[in-house]
Amino acid sequence: MNLTIELQKIIWTIINFIVLGLILRHFFIKPVNKIMDDRKNGINTSIKNAKDNEEKAENSRIEKDKLLHDSKSKGREIVEEYKVKAQNISQEIIDDAKKESVTLMDRSRVEIEREKEKAASEIQKQVIDLSLILSERALEKHIDEKEHRKLIEDFIVKVGS
Helix, strand or coil: CCCCCCHHHHHHHHHHHHHHHHHHHHHHHHHHHHHHHHHHHHHHHHHHHHHHHHHHHHHHHHHHHHHHHHHHHHHHHHHHHHHHHHHHHHHHHHHHHHHHHHHHHHHHHHHHHHHHHHHHHHHHHHHHHHHHHHHHHHHCCCCCHHHHHHHHHHHHHHHHC
C-alpha cells in the first residue's frame, strides 16, 4: 500500500466538497431552513392565538361574572326602591285615612253642635209656649200674644245668661 499523499487530489476533493456544500446550502439547506422557520413561525402564531383566545375567554368570563353581579345588585336596588315606594304609598294611605277620620270627626262634632243648638232652640220654644199657657192661666186674662212672647223671651234670656 502506497501511502503517498497526492496534493492535487486533496485540493480537488476540498474544492468539490466546498462546491457541493455551496450547492447543498443553496438548494437544500436554505429551503429547509425557510420551511423550518415558517413552521416555527406558524407554531408561534398558533400559540400566540391560543393565548389570545384564552385571554379573551377569561375576559369574557370576568365580564359575564361582573354583569351577573351588576344585574343582581340592580335587581336588589329595584326591589328596595319598590319596597320604599310601597311603604311610602302605604303611609300616604294611612295619613289620608287619618285626615279623613279627623275631617269626619270634625263634621260630626259640627253636626252634633247644630243638632244640640236646634234642640235647645226647640226646647226654648216649647218653654216659651208652656210659659205662655201657664201665664195665661195664672193671670186669667188674655194678653196680646206678641207682647207676651216678647216678655217671656226676655225673661229666658235673662235667666239663661
